[in-house]
Amino acid sequence: MTATPPAFTPPAEPVPAHGVDLLRDMLRIRRFEETCAELYSATKIHGFLHLYIGEEAVATGTLRALGPDDAIVATYREHGHALLRGVGAEALMAEMFGRSGGCCRGRGGSMHVFDAATRFYGGNAIVAGGLPIAVGLALADRMLGRDRVTACFFGEGAMAEGEFHESLNLAALWKLPVLFLCENNHYAMGSALELTESETNLTLKAASYEVPAWSVDGMDVVAVEREARRAVLAIRGGGGPVFLECQTYRFRAHSMYDPDLYRDRAEVAEWKEQHDPIDLLAARLRAQDMLDDATLERIEAEIAAELEAAVAFAEASELEPVEDLARDVYAGDGA
Numbered sequence: 001m002t003a004t005p006p007a008f009t010p011p012a013e014p015v016p017a018h019g020v021d022l023l024r025d026m027l028r029i030r031r032f033e034e035t036c037a038e039l040y041s042a043t044k045i046h047g048f049l050h051l052y053i054g055e056e057a058v059a060t061g062t063l064r065a066l067g068p069d070d071a072i073v074a075t076y077r078e079h080g081h082a083l084l085r086g087v088g089a090e091a092l093m094a095e096m097f098g099r100s101g102g103c104c105r106g107r108g109g110s111m112h113v114f115d116a117a118t119r120f121y122g123g124n125a126i127v128a129g130g131l132p133i134a135v136g137l138a139l140a141d142r143m144l145g146r147d148r149v150t151a152c153f154f155g156e157g158a159m160a161e162g163e164f165h166e167s168l169n170l171a172a173l174w175k176l177p178v179l180f181l182c183e184n185n186h187y188a189m190g191s192a193l194e195l196t197e198s199e200t201n202l203t204l205k206a207a208s209y210e211v212p213a214w215s216v217d218g219m220d221v222v223a224v225e226r227e228a229r230r231a232v233l234a235i236r237g238g239g240g241p242v243f244l245e246c247q248t249y250r251f252r253a254h255s256m257y258d259p260d261l262y263r264d265r266a267e268v269a270e271w272k273e274q275h276d277p278i279d280l281l282a283a284r285l286r287a288q289d290m291l292d293d294a295t296l297e298r299i300e301a302e303i304a305a306e307l308e309a310a311v312a313f314a315e316a317s318e319l320e321p322v323e324d325l326a327r328d329v330y331a332g333d334g335a
């Protein structure tokens with residue numbers, strides 16, 4: 001099985017004025033995760049770790065289209081989404097370490113990042129588990145008369161789960177303000193899309209629920225932002241949910257445990273060399289005289305300093321004391 005890069009036309013549109021900010025956002029995700037991979041190998045981070053490297057344009061472009069009151073639901077590959085949403089690098093890194101300074105006091109770890117203050121509702125380890133949560137959040141917003149959108153990220157593997165179908169059906173029936181964002185990286189763990197889905201046209205599946213659905217090149221952050229804005233506009237206009245498929249690729253294995261034996265090396269190399277979202281945007285910015293070496297070096301230095309501080313914070317943060325372990329587990333006095 002192979003995952004051929006999307007046959008979208010090469011970007012002709014100019015990069016918008018905030019193009020360098022988009023580059024910075026993607027670099028923050030990538031450097032954060034590269035640091036996490038090193039710390040995992042150094043056994044500072046434990047448990048599972050699923051990296052988003054290669055897919056940065058999806059979170060970066062879509063989050064730009066959302067406002068601070070909108071909600072976000074993501075998967076276990078969610079560190080970048082949390083970072084850009086405003087969960088601080090220190091609280092996020094401490095969470096990765098399982099320390100009490102983490103945004104969930106270290107109880108969630110890599111797969112369960114959660115931050116109510118930024119309306120970031122996970123970090124969900126169950127494939128497709130976030131979709132019904134997103135529908136519920138959107139229903140609550142509707143019932144409370146709040147003009148908000150819930151953006152729900154999930155992999156294409158989630159579309160073979162019952163929860164996908166239940167969620168699309170109800171969201172469409174009740175015209176709920178949900179942006180369903182499929183991060184199609186072509187593989188669900190070691191299973192290529194063609195091996196798990198009878199219908200590989202994902203937008204068709206969503207459209208069968210009367211949900212407007214279309215695809216975008218998920219390696220082109222400018223296009224992702226443009227299409228996400230279009231989708232959010234339609235949702236805010238009261239049209240009900242939208243399904244946006246972002247065709248992307250993960251450059252790393254499924255998780256740190258995965259030997260990645262199911263993908264052709266040449267395929268991985270082609271995506272990395274020709275479709276890296278960061279390289280692609282940097283080249284376009286340079287061609288438009290919006291980026292030079294000094295600017296890039298300054299951005300990299302700022303991110304390196306941010307990460308150094310985040311790691312120092314996580315290292316210094318304590319484990320939750322044993323006597324607090326039952327806290328928040330049971331309600332009431334147990335009588």
Ligand SMILES: Cc1ncc(C[n+]2csc(CCOP(=O)(O)OP(=O)(O)O)c2C)c(N)n1
Binds near residue numbers: 075077
């Ligand atoms: C309900 C459920 N079944 C199986 C798993 C094991 N599992 C973890 S990740 C994964 C693949 C999911 O692929 P996809 O949804 O495409 O997301 P990706 O990892 O590619 O981002 C599976 C099967 C799980 N976590 N939850």
